[in-house]
Amino acid sequence: MSPQYAASATFYKSFAQTKSFIRASQKQSRKPKEQEQPVVPSSLSFLVSVVVIVVKETAGPMAKDNSGSLKIHPSESKRRRVTYIFSVSGLCVLFYILGAWQNSTTPTLNQRSDLASKVECDNDFPRSTESLSSSSSSSSSEGETLDFQAHHQLSFNDTFMVMEKFPPCALNFSEYTPCQDLTRCKKFARAMLAYRERHCPAQHELIRCLIPAPPKYKTPFKWPRSRDYAWYDNIPHRELSIEKAVQNWIQVEGDRFRFPGGGTMFPRGADVYIDDINALVSLTDGDIRTAIDTGCGVASWGAYLLKRDILTMSFAPRDTHEAQVQFALERGVPAMIGVMATQRLPYPARAFDMAHCSRCLIPWQDFDGLYLIEVDRVLRPGGYWILSGPPIRWKKYYVGWERTQEDLKQEQDSIEDVAKRLCWKKVIEKGDLAIWQKPINHAECIQSRRIYKTPHICKNDNADAAWYRKMEACITPLPEVSSSSEVAGGELQKWPQRAFSVPPRISKGTVPGLTVKKFEDDNTVWKERIEYYKRIIPPLSQGRYRNAMDMNAYLGGFAAALMDYPIWVMNVVPANSDYDTLGVIYERGFIGTYQDWCEAFSTYPRTYDLIHASAIFSIYQDRCDITYILLEMDRLLRPEGTVIVRDTVDVLTKVQGIAERMRWKCKIMDHESGPFNPEKILFAVKTYWTAAPSTQQ
Numbered sequence: 128m129s130p131q132y133a134a135s136a137t138f139y140k141s142f143a144q145t146k147s148f149i150r151a152s153q154k155q156s157r158k159p160k161e162q163e164q165p166v167v168p169s170s171l172s173f174l175v176s177v178v179v180i181v182v183k184e185t186a187g188p189m190a191k192d193n194s195g196s197l198k199i200h201p202s203e204s205k206r207r208r209v210t211y212i213f214s215v216s217g218l219c220v221l222f223y224i225l226g227a228w229q230n231s232t233t234p235t236l237n238q239r240s241d242l243a244s245k246v247e248c249d250n251d252f253p254r255s256t257e258s259l260s261s262s263s264s265s266s267s268s269e270g271e272t273l274d275f276q277a278h279h280q281l282s283f284n285d286t287f288m289v290m291e292k293f294p295p296c297a298l299n300f301s302e303y304t305p306c307q308d309l310t311r312c313k314k315f316a317r318a319m320l321a322y323r324e325r326h327c328p329a330q331h332e333l334i335r336c337l338i339p340a341p342p343k344y345k346t347p348f349k350w351p352r353s354r355d356y357a358w359y360d361n362i363p364h365r366e367l368s369i370e371k372a373v374q375n376w377i378q379v380e381g382d383r384f385r386f387p388g389g390g391t392m393f394p395r396g397a398d399v400y401i402d403d404i405n406a407l408v409s410l411t412d413g414d415i416r417t418a419i420d421t422g423c424g425v426a427s428w429g430a431y432l433l434k435r436d437i438l439t440m441s442f443a444p445r446d447t448h449e450a451q452v453q454f455a456l457e458r459g460v461p462a463m464i465g466v467m468a469t470q471r472l473p474y475p476a477r478a479f480d481m482a483h484c485s486r487c488l489i490p491w492q493d494f495d496g497l498y499l500i501e502v503d504r505v506l507r508p509g510g511y512w513i514l515s516g517p518p519i520r521w522k523k524y525y526v527g528w529e530r531t532q533e534d535l536k537q538e539q540d541s542i543e544d545v546a547k548r549l550c551w552k553k554v555i556e557k558g559d560l561a562i563w564q565k566p567i568n569h570a571e572c573i574q575s576r577r578i579y580k581t582p583h584i585c586k587n588d589n590a591d592a593a594w595y596r597k598m599e600a601c602i603t604p605l606p607e608v609s610s611s612s613e614v615a616g617g618e619l620q621k622w623p624q625r626a627f628s629v630p631p632r633i634s635k636g637t638v639p640g641l642t643v644k645k646f647e648d649d650n651t652v653w654k655e656r657i658e659y660y661k662r663i664i665p666p667l668s669q670g671r672y673r674n675a676m677d678m679n680a681y682l683g684g685f686a687a688a689l690m691d692y693p694i695w696v697m698n699v700v701p702a703n704s705d706y707d708t709l710g711v712i713y714e715r716g717f718i719g720t721y722q723d724w725c726e727a728f729s730t731y732p733r734t735y736d737l738i739h740a741s742a743i744f745s746i747y748q749d750r751c752d753i754t755y756i757l758l759e760m761d762r763l764l765r766p767e768g769t770v771i772v773r774d775t776v777d778v779l780t781k782v783q784g785i786a787e788r789m790r791w792k793c794k795i796m797d798h799e800s801g802p803f804n805p806e807k808i809l810f811a812v813k814t815y816w817t818a819a820p821s822t823q824q
Contacts, residue, residue: 152170223228261286275765293758293789296336298818302453303338303762305727307445307464319494320468323444325595327726333755337789338732339818346767349692352672353459354430357384360734362457366449367425375424377454386458388427391486392515392559395430407482407562408511413621415480416716419472419505422487426455426462433460437481438623438695440474440718442466456734459673461695461718464729467498471598473721473729476590476711477605477616482637486516492541495600499545500582504508504590504603508567508615512551515559518684548579549602568608568615591710594702594721606637622716624688630714640706646682653684658777659799663810664769668692672736676763678721679704681743683712693738699728701746724759725751733765744782757785764813772809790814 154788176691269338282575302410306327343360368377375389393400418439429439442465455462482502491499521535550572553564585601605615617631635639677685680698700709744753
């Protein structure tokens with residue numbers, strides 16, 4: 128028989144053996160489960176056996192031919208080679224089909240893939256896992272049964288401690304601000320208001336309970352109505368309505384507060400006051416986008432600037448004016464707890480287009496002009512500083528301010544002198560307002576140091592470093608320029624083009640590792656992400672959310688992609704981040720702050736509707752207990768608020784385990800690009816619950 132016929136006969140012989148094997152497998156699968164024995168070889172072993180048989184059978188005649196003669200006709204060799212290829216290929220296809228047939232008797236993966244993509248954080252999940260385990264074991268037709276039981280179990284008491292829910296804190300923790308605790312702050316020096324700064328609890332002082340909402344807490348009014356109204360039960364403090372009654376800060380009307388828009392220096396309302404400023408410096412041409420309000424009260428100035436497309440970072444200390452920052456955030460206006468004391472404000476250099484003080488009672492002339500020097504650091508080149516209240520227009524108000532004319536005149540002269548030493552130009556003083564402008568570069572200011580010895584220009588200073596960094600009585604230098612008409616650091620586009628034009632810090636390469644392409648790619652990515660989020664969270668585009676926070680903002684892409692919605696975003700750049708991008712975010716026309724997430728944020732409880740956290744837990748899991756980061760997120764989040772966490776599956780599994788103990792409902796879902804991306808997304812909602820009125824203090 129010729130070799131090619133021998134090979135063909137061998138193939139058909141192997142095929143017959145395969146059919147017999149399939150019949151035997153089918154009979155075996157029909158036997159009762161207790162009689163199952165692994166008597167047949169696996170498909171892989173059988174495949175190897177048959178291939179060996181085929182090789183031997185087909186190689187035999189060829190070996191005999193070769194032994195008889197060293198000369199093999201080329202065409203004969205070619206036919207043999209084709210025969211071998213045909214035989215092996217046929218066997219591979221055959222046993223691929225056989226393997227598929229065997230796998231068809233095992234459980235389907237629909238349940239498993241569904242669990243991998245959508246994990247429910249409730250008590251049913253463990254039960255569904257057990258059913259999956261039993262289903263897998265009962266329907267297995269051969270081989271060893273998979274063991275889904277835990278073998279490294281804790282004792283009963285340890286298990287209880289791991290799985291127990293976090294208890295609610297006592298009602299007197301309802302407005303707890305860990306790093307501005309009124310009891311702890313008394314331990315620190317009162318000089319320069321150092322005791323009003325951040326003083327966070329030590330490890331042994333951290334609490335492991337959930338901050339409760341007041342007993343009758345209601346969902347805040349939607350924007351823009353929230354600008355003018357807030358529920359009394361959400362912030363049950365009448366103090367400001369009594370203390371500031373004449374100044375129209377806030378009024379109580381039945382079950383709600385009303386904010387008339389008044390202020391200490393604008394009793395006619397913030398709108399009229401802002402119009403007065405606009406008559407002196409244009410607020411509507413897009414040049415001014417970011418502002419900072421020092422000593423903000425209930426942030427009416429920032430609230431009414433929003434309709435002029437100006438985004439204001441309002442801050443005030445937690446002091447005798449109870450809950451003023453809390454009122455601001457309840458209204459849907461950006462604000463933080465903060466104070467001018469000994470440390471730099473937690474913002475980068477050249478961040479704000481405009482700074483404002485309306486009777487903020489900050490001693491600008493003291494400590495060699497230290498506080499005005501700090502304002503100079505955070506002001507952009509060409510930015511404005513606006514002052515109203517003491518000592519401006521002291522000849523008219525000195526009696527009401529209960530101060531002497533000499534004292535007020537001396538204070539104003541001192542402020543004028545500090546401003547001149549900072550190279551600021553006084554634009555105008557009219558009525559109750561005085562406005563100064565920072566130079567667009569320091570070409571002339573450096574030369575003026577021959578005349579003004581103090582303050583000197585800072586040397587070897589990281590101007591953006593602001594996390595627990597002491598203020599210095601020296602001028603933060605602006606980037607060098609090639610001509611006196613050039614804007615230091617680069618000129619910005621007008622708003623709204625500014626949001627998507629390449630920020631100067633990137634185009635000039637001042638942030639290592641960031642390129643124009645990375646910036647443009649990030650914008651593209653965020654457009655896709657927001658579209659995906661809107662499909663998962665329809666209320667995102669329907670005005671459901673007002674106050675949002677991005678815990679790891681990077682380039683501010685999240686805020687930029689949401690700019691067409693009635694949402695503002697607090698962009699947070701971790702203080703230990705590889706890229707210091709907060710300056711880039713401000714150059715785009717958005718606001719934010721530095722923060723170490725191993726500590727609490729400087730705000731009141733229940734002040735954010737939406738929190739976004741990208742890779743935060745991967746960054747911090749080796750630095751501090753992520754349980755406290757999640758407890759802090761719960762403190763910040765309003766009842767029925769939403770959290771979006773992006774991270775790897777193993778990290779999200781840990782987060783989910785903690786979240787389900789905090790009364791959150793959550794799902795882990797695939798990345799917007801599909802299931803093959805290792806990054807997954809956890810969507811969570813904080814359930815509505817409040818403290819009981821009888822909670823012990």
